[in-house]
Amino acid sequence: MKKNQFDTKLIHEGYKTSEYHGSLTPPLFHTSTYTFPTAQHGEQSFAGERDDFIYSRLGNPTVQILEERMAALEEGEVALAFGSGMAAVSATIFSLISTGDHILCSKGIYGCTYGFLEMLENKFGIEHNFCEMDTEEEIQNLIQENTKVIFIETPINPTMKVIDIEMVVEVAKKNNITVVVDNTFCSPYLQKPLTQGCDIVLHSATKYISGHGDVVAGIVVCKAKELADRMIPIRKDIGAIMSPFDAWLLLRGLKTLAVRMDRQCENAKKVVSFLQSHPMVKEVFYPGDFKSQNYFIASKQMKKGGGVFAFTIDGTKKDTQEFINHLEMIKIAVSLGDTETLVQHPATMTHAVVPKELREKMGITDNMLRMSVGLEAWEDIVADLQQALIKSNSNTVC
Template sequence: MPEHSFATRAIHAGQAADPVTGAIIPPIYQASTHVQDGVGGLRQGYEYNRSGNPTRSSLETQLAALEGGVSALSFASGLSAEDALLRGILKPGDHVLLGNDVYGGTYRLLTKVLAPWGIETTTVELADVEAIQAAIRPETKIIWLETPSNPLLKIVDIAQIAEIAHAAGLILVVDNTFASPALQQPLSLGADFVVHSTTKYLGGHSDVLGGAVVFGDDRHYEQIKFQQFAVGAVSAPLDAWLTTRGIKTLAVRMRQHSENAQAIAEWATGRPEFSEVFYPGLSSHPGHEVAAAQMSGFGGMLSLGLAAGGDAARAFVENTELFQLAESLGGVESLIGYPPDMTHASVRGTPLAVPENVVRLSVGIEDVSDLIADLEQGLARVGR
């Protein structure tokens, strides 16, 4: 079969019509176990839902095709995917280099859950090559990065970091949640693994929780698959099916998310209410050129620094209407949040602490004029 474009793969990879009925949508295999043809006589390799499920297999095929990977594993959440990857590769005494702007849950997993197991973590500015090289130790095993990062939208040159990692014999993991595979393909730029919270843009409708690990090669597949099986944090059949359904519209959704976010970033630029606009689609963003080179669009996430400080930022997020105050991101509806006390509360008091005046926007696919009007009335309320 010829290599199809991204939008076509998103709709068709792993989605063959049901061979029994011809149903155009593969069924949800809502089963906990599978009948065997004699002891050990597994049909298509399926025996028990924790070890494998046909609906989950369809999603994993789809995920690998989207990221250009050799395989993928689907999990119950993004953090369970990260945990399985880290436990599958690391051993006590190993060291991880982590970007200095990442999702608070990733930092918490490494420093609160895995640290007592003997894993050390150093945070570093991944745009600073000299800082990375200075932080690499003999026991370093993984460089972990987000680009764009959460919530300050930092951009890291994936190909450059891959070259540094591989020269030192390290593994490069890229969290591609903010960009999604529709806009960025880290494996093609040299990453070894891609991780996702599929809850976000891949699912796209705020109705499912999930995570994924996508493999650039098969070196560590068995170790991480074993973690998935032994610990059991797998995506349920309905969750896998909902994620698959969301993925089918990913390409068109990401175009609209990006268009709307660009318009809002340009609207916010130069307004006296904002001291900073964090969006890589702006030419003023320090990572704009790198982002333009490695991304096909700049995504639907942006953050704003309120010039009046933290109290104004809190008031702003509590006074919008279309932008609903909530955790998470990547759905068709717009969300707004206050990272210091919400998504990134776990990094308060650390080098990753988010400035008190920052708010984060997940820009949906509503009419952008309505979204801008909502932000304007939110600002007006703060100013009263």
């Protein structure tokens, strides 16, 4: 029987119980190395004449099951697992650029991705530019002869601006440039950039793929095997691999991805509508809101609005920080996609590394907060926000 549906692939893809003594769940191969029956067998394995496991930095059966599942979910040819989302970002970029190349990036990216690009520029002279990516002309004007990669996040962390993937791909293809999409905020359940023409999708699997706040991990999915072939030696030699136990936890997390995200999206809509009607809230940025300027593109490429949004408090940085200090159930923490509702202050946390002037150009103001809605009852999330807003308002008045 062919298992075609996304929800079924989340549970079964890449694993046959009959190959593992009937074990319902994939076994955890907690081993660093693999034994060869003879020296000649080992020689053949190293020469690539046998498809054996050799050493867990090069490959591991539990990790391989996860990779096969992720490749199927994103509809790519090959997936590669990494020790963190940043390992996935850096290996991807390293595999695509050489000295003297240029990277074009969405204006608004995760703070450490920004830090990595800065490091490449300062240490190795690999330059980058930022682009709003609103129109084809704007992208074309910023493409240089040496541009090798267009790197985008959509929705952008934390402003939730949505970029039209198909439009970016169209310009990139005309210029023979590889398009990479960081799909962390959506997961393949909400958005599949490879089906919209991009070449590589990557994830901080720490987020929705895990879903339980207990793993730091990354995944890259390549549309074509050739792209993965360029990345495999980099992963091997830099060594930022995923541990078998983390792969096992991610396989478990993936099984509930669709049901978790459905609930998170529903909860997010309810919380967004509460905040939109509150006088202390200036603006809410949520691509699933039909009044949002991002709604048209979001509804073209995303299944639902997602579980993350940003909002601004009608006040100063101090008022904004005070407000979250009053929260009781909602936790102040970076990361997203977990069962718990989390809130963070991007200007002083995830994007603190971005210089203030650029941060503000990216739309990350001192009164902005990012919230990742969890699986709690939405009424409890709203009640916690309400009591914190009341307390912080009375403090301001005093």
